[in-house]
Amino acid sequence: MLSGNTSLPDALKTIEQTKELIHVLETLLPSSTSRNFRERLVAHLEYSKKNAGQESAEAEFQLKAGALLNFYEQVFGVNDLIDNPDEK
Numbered sequence: 001m002l003s004g005n006t007s008l009p010d011a012l013k014t015i016e017q018t019k020e021l022i023h024v025l026e027t028l029l030p031s032s033t034s035r036n037f038r039e040r041l042v043a044h045l046e047y048s049k050k051n052a053g054q055e056s057a058e059a060e061f062q063l064k065a066g067a068l069l070n071f072y073e074q075v076f077g078v079n080d081l082i083d084n085p086d087e088k
Helices: 007-029 035-048 057-078
Strands: none
Touching: 007 035, 007 057, 035 057
16 A cells, blocks of 8 residues: 555556556446546446346456456555445
8 A cells, every 4th residue: 555655756656557547447438428437437337247247348347447446445545436235
């Protein structure tokens, strides 16, 4: 996890990695009138979960979304980016 002692170059590298993960996911999300990435991500994760195993594109999306969520949790300590009903 990033700490207060993280150097600026390391922090910038982490931010770039995060932006790259988001960009890849945005290319996999269907078009939407919403500009809010989090809302679109959550909506599509819910859709993908309901239609699990339907298409290989959905499997790819699930893997990449999981990687982003793990990155947020491990690097930034954010584990509530999306509501997870399994944890309640």
